[in-house]
Amino acid sequence: MIRTFMNTLAWLSICPAAISGLGAETPKILRPAPLVGSPAPAFSLKNLDGKVASLSQFRGKTVVLHITATWCPYCAAEINGLVELDATYKDRSVQVIMVDVKEPRETVARVAAQYGVAFPVLLDPKGQMARKYCPPGAQPELERDEVALASNLIIDAEGIIRYFSLFSTGAYDAKLTELRKRLDALLPEAKP
């Protein structure tokens, strides 16, 4: 009993900010890590038009998910790559989605227009979605909702995470070369 409790305590100590939301989400803090091979955590967020979109509504498509913020230079550097990727793969049942973390709608809309983004841009105003995609223990010195910023994920048609480029790994890839490679491997029958 004590050992179990201490194990729980040890886990919490490596992901301290994850428990800052205790109270509202107490039972969910031990949810599975959003790692490759795991089901992608569900989310429902408003788009720039105020309509709610859920990850589940894209089930059956391969989703490329980009977690971003307009102030983030590394994120901005990838937007052009995502716009190109969307144009290249949208006819192959690939859905690009961008989730902006903790910024006003007007700011995000302005930047999306600036880059000519045609795919759904969703708003995560309190960082709750970003916290769900924070792998436990990753970069414990940071707030949980900033760890996944600038990450790219591939979620397959069954909702399983197939690729997760957590940015701190140093896998900066402005041209999204690796992401495209992984996408091609998942979509073997067609060629972009």
Place this chain on the structure above:
Amino acid sequence: MIQIALSMLLLLQSPAKPTQFVELEPPATLSIQGGESAEVQVSLRILEGYHVQANPVEDQNLIPTTLSVEQQKDLDLGAPVYPKAQRFNLEGMGDLPTFNGGLLIRVPVNAKKSARPGLRSLKASLHYQPCDAHRCLAPRTFTFEVPVRIERGRAASSPRNLIPPPHREGRIFSNQEVPCD
């Protein structure tokens, strides 16, 4: 045992302060007489391996490093003057103007003729957005205080009479004004 563990858990629940990537170099106290102009020099150090966006930024979506100093009734503070930026090349974005290493920001200050002598602690904050070579972190604010002493009569040496201050874990003086002598 359980009690200790629960106490630890409660400690963990307290909201974490944002990690800071800048440090304040122990500031000297600026001494200035009523009617004189001088310059407050705020010297900061950006942690090794990190950089912050410069001021001004070239991409208006980025967050410029911005120093704010609270106005005081006895002092007129001018706009901060930022140092020359260094270039950080980011594939996909080009050369971004950034600050790294030491960061000296100068703030013009004019003491009003009617200024009462005494020590003032100016509340200051630096809003910045840090990055390293692999990741960028959310914008954050670093708060500190800058001591300025308003002298009675003409200063003995120069308009900038620098007095080494006591060092108290980043905060140099309390918010209370020290009464004049």
